[in-house]
Amino acid sequence: MQPIVISTEKLTKQFGDFTAVSQITFDVQAGEIFGFLGANGAGKTTAMKMLCGLLIPTSGKATVAGFNVFTQTEQIKRNIGYMSQKFSLYEDLTVLENIRFYGGIYGMRTRDINSKSLDLIKRLNMHEVKDKLVESLPLGWKQKLAFSVAVFHEPKIVFLDEPTGGVDPVTRRQFWDLIYEAANRGITIFVTTHYMDEAEYCNRISMMVDGEIMALDSPSNLKKQFNSKTMDDVFYKLARNAKRGD
């Protein structure tokens, strides 16, 4: 049994009368790939913002990397990485400059940044392009780089917000290789996605509908539970009764 790195209990966020996230309770273990699924408007982003320390919850309890989301958001930020569906690299900076910049804002020491960035560039096979502007790289490379930058400071948990939006299946597959690699190093992966084939790659997934978690288990157990052959079907059975959407 791995230690727990994310733990929530009846975590709730209200905006005025609107309850965006309603009493969600779940635990994520260290090194786990945790899929966070739900239709548009189900409250995924709000839940994720609370876990990243960007939003203070209305009620409930939660800890991320052992820190309280109500009071210790600064410590949380230091221990997580984040990557969103937009690639979040600076297109007018070079590969190396991007890596150094992100290492720098996470407070890494210059010596560590220098040695680790060379190491990373070797691992990504980007030696030839390390001084090229990011805008000149192919999409798949940018995405790999963005992910590597998000885990550059060795966070305990990395949050991926629809990281593979608009990318072809082959590139997506390669991207997941990187995710597995990071998970093997002990980094916990918290990922939202719309692609059901990606959901299959996760150790466990949760399904959010209208701000609540309606199901939470491994992909194979979920398929059994809902008597479905594919994750698509599971998702459809759960989400079709949703009242919210956009």
Next chain:
Amino acid sequence: MRQLIIFVKKEFLHVFRDWKAMLLLIGMPVAQILLFGFALTNEISNAEIVICDLSKDEATQRIIEKFDASKTFIVRNSITNINQVDEAFKDGKTKLVIVFPPNFNYDLQHQKRAQIQIVADASDPNTATTLTNFASQIIMSYQKELLNNQSIPFEITTDMQMVYNPDLKGSTNFVPGVMALVLLLVCVLMTSVSIVKEKELGTMEILLVSPMNPLLVILSKAIPYLVLSIVNLIIILLLSVFMLDLPIKGSLILLFAESILLIITALSIGLMISNITASQQTAMLIALAGMMLPTLLFSGFMFPIENMPVALQVISNIVPSKWYYIIVKNIMIKGLGFTAIWKETLILLGMTLFFLTVSLKKFKTRLS
């Protein structure tokens, strides 16, 4: 602190990578100084005048020579009949007709007084006023010569002096104006655009999730433009001193201190704009319409505020560039010290604090 340095370094990289924009930012003040200095100048030179000399004596000859020698006037034509005055204006080129009555010198010598009539084309009233003033000045100077040479008593002289701008130079007005315009444009436009750009690209999210203090993010965005504005300021001042012969009479340190105050005002306005907009285009439009127009209209460097309707005069008070313009004019041209401009400085400072509080407050609420 190390984070701040790393971030500022990255911001400078952004600025230098976009060399076209940088060229524009540095080129803009130069172009404006050149344009206002030489093309759009409201300084009058070579105004064509027509002489109607009905006396043709030693004194009138001397005065006509004086007109001809001045840079402001060119004697274009002479007419011999007073009835031709109307005709002389018809081609639109003649700005003034100077009429010397018969027996001019005789009256001057014997009655101790003589009259010259100046007829001006007042279709452009500003030019007409300026030119008649200038013409009477030339006549006065002749009168003074007479006084010195022949010491004729009881000569009446009208004292017409143009204070601070004896040569009627236009640059005294527009250099402070261009300074206000350039500083506001660069700072407001560039900060708001560069912050909104991070929002648009999604990198702002990453920065907010990082342990970096959001205020530090904003601060480091502002620093490159602060530096760039100071470079611009130096360029403008060098051009105005060495090319337009407009010396800086007051304290240079005071001038820079006040300019940095305006830059901070502009940066906080830029920050405010970036809070309320989501796209670079909107930010650019608001910055241009919200800064360029009021600065041109209400700072007083193109249109005198005293001539505006009361409502517009009241509105002009909320335009920061108006106060900066007054400050710079007082320091640069009149050579006055801080005691003369503390009120304007206080107003500008108040505005800065206001914009800064509002935008930082909005920035914080947007985060939570």
